Amino acid sequence: MAKSEEKQAKASNNASAHASSGGAYFLGFVGAFTYYIVSTDGLWMLAIGFLKALVWPAILVYKLFELLYA
Numbered sequence: 001m002a003k004s005e006e007k008q009a010k011a012s013n014n015a016s017a018h019a020s021s022g023g024a025y026f027l028g029f030v031g032a033f034t035y036y037i038v039s040t041d042g043l044w045m046l047a048i049g050f051l052k053a054l055v056w057p058a059i060l061v062y063k064l065f066e067l068l069y070a
Contacts, residue, residue: 025057032056 036049 028057029053 033050033053036052037046040046040049
């Protein structure tokens with residue numbers, strides 16, 4: 001097997017190994033967006049809810065590390 005074929009095989013295996021995390025993130029996004037959209041009363045609050053739904057996993061991980069390493 002040539003080196004370029006080995007690199008391509010490794011890249012393919014790496015991509016398929018992490019594919020399921022995208023689905024979990026999407027479900028989390030939909031759940032968070034649904035949570036934020038229920039309490040909106042305007043277009044701007046809807047936009048802010050969308051942005052919050054995008055970044056909530058980062059905040060969750062930050063708080064988790066804060067608890068573990070504090």
